[in-house]
Amino acid sequence: MNYGYYPGCSLTGSANKLDKGIRQVFAKQGHTLKEIPDWNCCGAFEFGDRKELSEFSKKNLEKARGLFSEIVAPCPACYKNLREADEQNEFAVTHPLDLFDDAFIGSIKPVHDLKGQVFTPYYGCILLRPKETAIKRTTVMEEVITRFGGEVAGEKVKDRCCGGNQIFINKSVTEKLSKLVLEKSKGTIVVFCPLCHMAMKTFSGERKVIYFTDLLLYIMGENVPKLQSKIERGGKEETT
């Protein structure tokens, strides 16, 4: 399957691990991701004017027109902005988590399992709200963790806010909210959002925070030297 790919600004910088992870996971499944040519920033949450914000994503859709019908956008902010800008539903703007369906999970040939390890799948806000743009597969991370032998914790905080949006405005807000999530969760925190990743990593101390794509790659036996200590140590620390 060929998909148009909208990485967004974070994935070229602070979330480059997520970008690499997505590309690797899709390649392993035989899918092709092709970037929307010359894409521009989606505006994230920084604009109070809805029309101004929408214009950024409309430009991106314009650039994708005629080239792609399905667009994959891993960053929750980009995904939401693109979905909302596509008023006529001309494109299938999809989040990767919605593409990780039963067939996908079933096709994974595990090299490593997650036995004896605890994980808190943390979705954050924008993947689950508002309902018009929320992902459909809201338990996909739990499904993968339990299928490969891991233990799931922290269900009650999976949709709480880490305050990542405020990290460069009022840091104390993010610190307090992230710590609330960290306190009410166990083991390694598994995230998908670049902003959640940054907020959690900043205030997680010794706790491990990883992208879901890295967990998938670890199960698939990819990048193992890099991921092994992070995943195995992080998951077990909390169980002892």
Next chain:
Amino acid sequence: MKNNDQSRVFDLTDYKRQDFSVCLGCKICASVCTVNDLSENTNPQDILQKLFLGKDIPADEPLVRYCTGCYRCTGACPWNIRIPEVIRALREELAIESPFEKAFKGSLSIWGRVYEPYVLLMAIPFLLKGGYMKHMTRWMEYMGIHLPHKVKRA
């Protein structure tokens, strides 16, 4: 905020003043609001009511300052009112903008994308003052360094 500026708040959102007349005053938005997790006392319904009635909203109202855009309120609201977007418009109207947000927009106007090294550089006085530098080592662990890409058809 002066009453006559409130029309701009509505212009910035997809809402009209009368859209808030449906608010039932159930305060379910307040019961789920993330800002209240911060031991701040806020009530989003109160802001909607003030906008509907044309009453002043102070810039130091906790929700205006600390709204994280989590949409928990919208998810709980019987009318699905997108309160975070109203608050974002209020922040715009009240010209509440952190130096980081300014640098973010600056990067967009130069390259059409957010170039993180530029944003961090432009916001350095703010980062120094705000105690952010102690986090820099950890950020550098996963920050990807690359040259900026200039969007041609921005």
